[in-house]
Amino acid sequence: MPAQETNPAHPGKISRAKEMHSPETILLKDYRPKSIYKIPVTQIDKAKFPIIDMHSHPYAKTAKEIEEWVKNMDEVGVQKTVILTMATGAEFDEIYRKYSKYPERFEMWCGFDLTGYNKPGFGPAAVKELERCRQMGARGVGEIHDKGGGLVSGKSKAPGMHPDDARMDALLEKCGELGMPISLHVADPIWMYQKMDKTNDGLMNAYLWRLDNKPNIVSLSGMIDIFERTLAKHRKTMFIACHFANLDYDLARLGEALERNPNLYADISARYAETAPIPRFASKFYEKYADRLVYGTDMGVEKPMYRVTFRILESLDEHFYEIEQFDYHWSLNGFGLSDEILKQVYYSNATKLLAAHTDHAG
């Protein structure tokens, strides 16, 4: 090593900085390409039509943060945000109260209390807590996760119990009775299951969230089968598949599920970067299932975040990078969705789902 590059105090620091800039040693995670193309760049500050965001979480913790969030929502054109609390009991009540200053701007959904799921007699207490949350103001349920190891609702976990399990029947039926849609996250993106090697298309994110080292979980396709059995079992309950049911890599498979199951919607949250590399196929999918897809974010409260989603949905921009937002090295493209589709995905499909509970409100 040449003398001027040697720093006895911080030798590692210097060589790391050098590696980051040398084309011989640059790592994928440090790669920050800039588009070379002189083509249109669309800046969309506010969505073309009003939005109901069907997938968010209680990111804002204080009254001041909630106020700032509402201001951001006003500026970007989000009329209402559904807060998936995943919580029950005192935890749900506290979040509910925090956001109660803006009943027109936030809708609160609760979780499931899965306590005692592996003991005889599970069911009635969980149903009772659901009814209590409904009374308190919960309008739906979510986000309930099953990444293959069993159901998870925030801190409440049921390893080994999947949504099609008979033990879940009473709860899922009750949701239908109460007009509470369920936001259900099944599986995870496909590259998390694949080998962590040079062929992995989503390596930058896949390695961080890897599932390939968890051999005992149900596979992605296994979880889709479980989801479809659940949908068939509970036809009067509305379900929203979070993140395209993690079938963003195989939208045709999601299309089949949507066609077979009239009680299924899908949210598009946190899968913008995963669909923007295939703009022609993705926009055809939006066109075909425009009445079954709902807008969602799941990515915080900041204005630039919302604006990236508008650019992808509304513009026809090509080959742009949003690495800081999404952590993928891919370039993205806009879908240029029609006004008619945008209105459905941004708003009118969500109003149909949210209307379910007002029909049942007692």
Ligand SMILES: [Zn+2]
């Ligand atoms: Zn989420």
